[in-house]
Amino acid sequence: MTEETIELVNSSIAALSEDGSVANKIVDFKVRSGQQKMATAVAEAIIQQSDLIVEAGTGIGKTFAYLVPALLSGKRTIVSTATRHLQDQIYFRDLPTVIGALDVKRETALLKGRANYLCVERLKRATQQSTLDSGLADKIHLVERWSYQSDDGDISLMPHIAEDDSLWPLLTSTVDNCLRKKCEHYDSCYVFDARQKAADADLVVVNHALLMADMTLKEEGFADLLPEAELIIVDEAHRLKDFAEQSFTESFNSRMFVDLLNEIGSLLKEEKKQPVHIAEQICLCNDSIAKLTALMRGLHERAPIETLRTHRSFNEHYSQFAEQSNHLAAMLKPYKTISEQWENCIQRLKNILDFIALIFADTDKSDANQPAAIAWFQCYQHSFQIHLSPIDVSALLIEKSKQYDTTWVYASATLSVDGDFSYFLPNVANDDKACKSYDSPFDYQSQVALYLPNDIPHPQHQDYTRRLINGILPLLSMSEGRTFLLFTSYRALHEAEALLDETTDYTLLVQNQATKSELIERFTREHKAVLLGTSGFWSGVDVKGDALRCVVIDRLPFAPPSDPLMQARKIFYENCDRDFFREYVLPEAVIALRQGVGRLIRSESDCGVIVIGDPRLRQKGYGHIFMRSLPAMKHCKDIASLAAYLK
Numbered sequence: 001m002t003e004e005t006i007e008l009v010n011s012s013i014a015a016l017s018e019d020g021s022v023a024n025k026i027v028d029f030k031v032r033s034g035q036q037k038m039a040t041a042v043a044e045a046i047i048q049q050s051d052l053i054v055e056a057g058t059g060i061g062k063t064f065a066y067l068v069p070a071l072l073s074g075k076r077t078i079v080s081t082a083t084r085h086l087q088d089q090i091y092f093r094d095l096p097t098v099i100g101a102l103d104v105k106r107e108t109a110l111l112k113g114r115a116n117y118l119c120v121e122r123l124k125r126a127t128q129q130s131t132l133d134s135g136l137a138d139k140i141h142l143v144e145r146w147s148y149q150s151d152d153g154d155i156s157l158m159p160h161i162a163e164d165d166s167l168w169p170l171l172t173s174t175v176d177n178c179l180r181k182k183c184e185h186y187d188s189c190y191v192f193d194a195r196q197k198a199a200d201a202d203l204v205v206v207n208h209a210l211l212m213a214d215m216t217l218k219e220e221g222f223a224d225l226l227p228e229a230e231l232i233i234v235d236e237a238h239r240l241k242d243f244a245e246q247s248f249t250e251s252f253n254s255r256m257f258v259d260l261l262n263e264i265g266s267l268l269k270e271e272k273k274q275p276v277h278i279a280e281q282i283c284l285c286n287d288s289i290a291k292l293t294a295l296m297r298g299l300h301e302r303a304p305i306e307t308l309r310t311h312r313s314f315n316e317h318y319s320q321f322a323e324q325s326n327h328l329a330a331m332l333k334p335y336k337t338i339s340e341q342w343e344n345c346i347q348r349l350k351n352i353l354d355f356i357a358l359i360f361a362d363t364d365k366s367d368a369n370q371p372a373a374i375a376w377f378q379c380y381q382h383s384f385q386i387h388l389s390p391i392d393v394s395a396l397l398i399e400k401s402k403q404y405d406t407t408w409v410y411a412s413a414t415l416s417v418d419g420d421f422s423y424f425l426p427n428v429a430n431d432d433k434a435c436k437s438y439d440s441p442f443d444y445q446s447q448v449a450l451y452l453p454n455d456i457p458h459p460q461h462q463d464y465t466r467r468l469i470n471g472i473l474p475l476l477s478m479s480e481g482r483t484f485l486l487f488t489s490y491r492a493l494h495e496a497e498a499l500l501d502e503t504t505d506y507t508l509l510v511q512n513q514a515t516k517s518e519l520i521e522r523f524t525r526e527h528k529a530v531l532l533g534t535s536g537f538w539s540g541v542d543v544k545g546d547a548l549r550c551v552v553i554d555r556l557p558f559a560p561p562s563d564p565l566m567q568a569r570k571i572f573y574e575n576c577d578r579d580f581f582r583e584y585v586l587p588e589a590v591i592a593l594r595q596g597v598g599r600l601i602r603s604e605s606d607c608g609v610i611v612i613g614d615p616r617l618r619q620k621g622y623g624h625i626f627m628r629s630l631p632a633m634k635h636c637k638d639i640a641s642l643a644a645y646l647k
Helices: 003-015 021-025 033-048 062-073 084-102 120-127 134-147 190-199 208-220 237-247 254-270 276-297 314-335 340-359 393-401 464-479 490-503 516-525 564-575 580-597 623-629 639-646
Strands: 052-056 077-081 108-110 203-207 231-234 250-253 302-304 373-379 384-390 407-412 434-438 448-451 483-486 507-510 529-533 550-553 608-612 634-636
Touching: 003 021, 003 033, 003 062, 021 084, 033 052, 033 062, 033 407, 033 434, 052 062, 062 077, 062 084, 062 231, 062 407, 077 084, 077 208, 084 108, 084 203, 108 190, 120 134, 203 208, 208 231, 208 237, 208 393, 237 393, 237 407, 250 254, 250 340, 254 276, 254 314, 254 340, 276 314, 276 373, 276 384, 302 564, 314 340, 340 384, 373 564, 448 639, 464 483, 464 490, 464 550, 464 608, 464 639, 490 507, 490 529, 507 516, 516 529, 550 580, 564 580, 580 623, 608 639
Parallel strands: 052 407, 052 434, 077 203, 077 231, 108 203, 231 407, 448 608, 448 634, 483 529, 483 550, 507 529, 550 608
Antiparallel strands: 250 384, 302 373, 373 384
16 A cells, blocks of 8 residues: 555544544534445545445445545545435535535535526527416516526526426526527526536536436537546446436437427517418427327337337328428528527427437348347327437446546445345446445344235235235334335325325325425424335435334335336347346346335434335245345334334
8 A cells, every 4th residue: 555545544534533523523423434444445446546336334424435535635526426416415515514624625516417507598588488378477587587696597596496397498408409609698608607617626516417418428529518537436326327328318309399399480480571381380290299199198108119110090190290390391491590599499300300210210220139229118198208228228338437537436325236246347347346345334133123014915916005005004003104105106106195095194295296305304394294105215315313214115126027128128138148137137126125225214313114015025036135135124023013113
């Protein structure tokens, strides 16, 4: 070990010791050997410029364990985490605390994707539209007044309008519709101002979606989104592959197509001579996409494109859409040189039509036995999307990560399966990496009881959800609510909601009734609340104390085999003579279950009950892999023995 390494290791351990600078800054700071060991591993990786994969059990304090050596090293650092909520938590809470404790001077920046920042140009255009309904117009005027006072244009700070409001796509930019330096508002652009601050910072906090976008855009010749860094720390690293799959997928969105038609219509109205024939053609395009949307609404929610090809009415509707849209594109060619806005809209229309033509081409140029990507669609109530997704995202992720001449540190509470990192490793590296694992300091044996009901039928049984809910009613009574019910499907969630609504008086907080943060805030504040959620609540939720005493997981979180991506990957693995279930399906489910179980215990004083209803945990040969991957909890065989954990 070099002197430089020893110095950084010793400084990091000292800062995290009982009399260290961090302890002096934080009231009730607890020294954790796992935290110091992780900080040592991170410090060694930084100086030796060697990548590190580290699994840090809940409660170790992994954020401080990587921030302390990163800040002390003085290396230009990017910290990436899974969600904007966690991003804000690191930037506004953890980072200032550590910087203040270490008494170091470091310029920091928070950088989000462009969809998180108000676009001045699009706001201006929206305020000029005369066809908006009064409710939408009122919201736009609220945003306009707020924009005069906002320093950074971060829409999460806009009061009275939620981040997921349907208004925001009209007032934020995308890679496609941004005019960049050609925009007249470039000098006051919130996005590029945020990126300039990031470029000048010593440490930048981003999210995985932005990190993946940077990887993609580097190859396409755009300017780098993120500053050159000597160290990239990927927190919540178990989610990285999910974001890579989203980023490396090409898509067509029917709603965005309609928005583009509206944008073209607005530009036409600004012309002195408004060509009626083009306005009529836009109406024909709107009509054709509406008919296509109505047709697809009655199809599968998610299915391969081949499902559409065989539908008797689809070809007729698609042909009409393609014909009308291509005719509009031909009409608009003379307008391309009028302005940057016209050029941008026409290019976006061309890109959409090229993509759609590629998806529905009669000939498949890929290797039929081993295709690199799969085309599939997803339907919603008022829109649909068509995607082209890579089947094996891990190879792309490894290839694109090599674009960065930097040290990578991957950290999460859940990276291994039964103590084995072999599932996570191929997703981020094609050679040996240092893997470290540090157990949680929590005493799960005394803090948690695990209850596996023995009278629940197989998950495919029609009465499964009813039997599970009836079985846990005594638990809800003993805990007086204070329970998370985590489901693997919306169907089961809504069935459980109806059953609980009939049989209990507890406040039911159901996913999509409000934003995730609002539901968690209400759950923490209200007494006798039961929260029902799907995959979005299995991770990234932190409720400490008496508010949460019980977590019920309805099924083992296996991905649905009917999912088109799962079907394509199954064929891919089989063609490679690999065991799809053991190498892909099972590890994914184990890590997801570990995340769900991890919602219960968030501090040394927490206690409660974990209920897993799925009988396959006991009946199937793979059940022991799940069990050995979970913390060692006390097993209770009857509900009466759970009372001590629910008071």
